[in-house]
Amino acid sequence: MEFDDKVPIYYQIKTVIYDQIIAGQLAPGDKLPAIRQLAVSMTVNVNTVQRALSEMIAEGVIISRRGRGNFVTDNAQIVEQLKQQLMTSYLKQLYDRLHRLNISDEQMVAELTAYIERQGDSNGNDIED
Amino acid sequence: MEFDDKVPIYYQIKTVIYDQIIAGQLAPGDKLPAIRQLAVSMTVNVNTVQRALSEMIAEGVIISRRGRGNFVTDNAQIVEQLKQQLMTSYLKQLYDRLHRLNISDEQMVAELTAYIERQGDSNGNDIED
DNA sequence: TATAGTGTAATAGGAAACTAGTACACTAAC
DNA sequence: GTTAGTGTACTAGTTTCCTATTACACTATA
Numbered sequence: 564m565e566f567d568d569k570v571p572i573y574y575q576i577k578t579v580i581y582d583q584i585i586a587g588q589l590a591p592g593d594k595l596p597a598i599r600q601l602a603v604s605m606t607v608n609v610n611t612v613q614r615a616l617s618e619m620i621a622e623g624v625i626i627s628r629r630g631r632g633n634f635v636t637d638n639a640q641i642v643e644q645l646k647q648q649l650m651t652s653y654l655k656q657l658y659d660r661l662h663r664l665n666i667s668d669e670q671m672v673a674e675l676t677a678y679i680e681r682q683g684d685s686n687g688n689d690i691e692d
Numbered sequence: 693m694e695f696d697d698k699v700p701i702y703y704q705i706k707t708v709i710y711d712q713i714i715a716g717q718l719a720p721g722d723k724l725p726a727i728r729q730l731a732v733s734m735t736v737n738v739n740t741v742q743r744a745l746s747e748m749i750a751e752g753v754i755i756s757r758r759g760r761g762n763f764v765t766d767n768a769q770i771v772e773q774l775k776q777q778l779m780t781s782y783l784k785q786l787y788d789r790l791h792r793l794n795i796s797d798e799q800m801v802a803e804l805t806a807y808i809e810r811q812g813d814s815n816g817n818d819i820e821d
Numbered sequence: 822t823a824t825a826g827t828g829t830a831a832t833a834g835g836a837a838a839c840t841a842g843t844a845c846a847c848t849a850a851c
Numbered sequence: 852g853t854t855a856g857t858g859t860a861c862t863a864g865t866t867t868c869c870t871a872t873t874a875c876a877c878t879a880t881a
Binding site for chain 2 (some may be wrong): 828835837838839840841846848
Binding site for chain 3 (some may be wrong): 578597598599613627628629630631632634
């Protein structure tokens with residue numbers, strides 16, 4: 564797996580797993596791959612994965628069952644909270660950044676739309692069948 | 693100054709200065725504050741500021757004149773390139789993140805618009821005189 | 822009971838980022 | 852020439868992140 568060398572790996576792992584939960588690839592109650600499994604598939608040390616998991620456990624999103632595995636909480640409300648929280652933080656980051664560049668609210672939406680258009684040119688999503 | 697402890701400080705300094713250049717607070721040819729000055733105002737060590745500047749110099753955006761100071765390049769084209777590059781990377785980051793959350797292109801624009809609305813409620817920009 | 826699969830803990834070492842401090846080199850202005 | 856303001860370079864020490872390795876604890880199953 565590829566990581567941004569400007570952000571701690573354990574933190575990026577956390578983001579990836581959280582994103583999977585929000586996207587529904589990991590449903591409430593689902594079992595995560597074994598820690599050693601995750602470490603191998605991400606080409607990372609076990610301790611690094613564990614550090615990511617520790618934080619997620621502390622935040623109540625992951626439930627750890629010794630000898631059995633790690634599971635996504637079955638509390639749908641926590642997952643929903645997580646979703647809102649992450650979505651907002653992502654949007655806020657873009658908003659703050661573009662704001663610092665003196666981009667107005669309207670321009671901001673326009674820029675995003677334009678970017679998506681450009682993406683569409685090469686991806687062709689929604690168009691090809 | 694406040695920094696995100698998940699990203700190297702020197703890198704965040706670079707971002708701040710680049711943003712100021714793009715926003716026009718630092719025009720082409722302008723002299724930057726002295727390194728020691730920047731270090732004090734950012735509550736950071738001189739070496740950390742210098743590391744940020746070194747990269748910007750290597751990238752051709754900042755020109756260093758020994759004994760005189762550091763200056764923004766007067767090459768407007770370089771500044772314009774920088775602007776496009778940063779804008780795109782900011783947009784791409786949001787796009788990729790929301791995409792991982794299974795948010796469609798249309799939803800994405802809607803979410804951003806909604807976020808801006810929410811901001812407007814507390815900021816009241818464009819409304820008050 | 823033995824074994825395989827799992828989470829957890831602890832130690833040791835290396836690399837990167839940051840700080841602190843000192844010294845040197847160049848420029849401009851007196 | 853001296854001085855103040857500037858960039859540049861170097862060394863030393865601390866902290867955080869990451870890796871490697873070993874050991875232990877619990878669960879399920881044959």
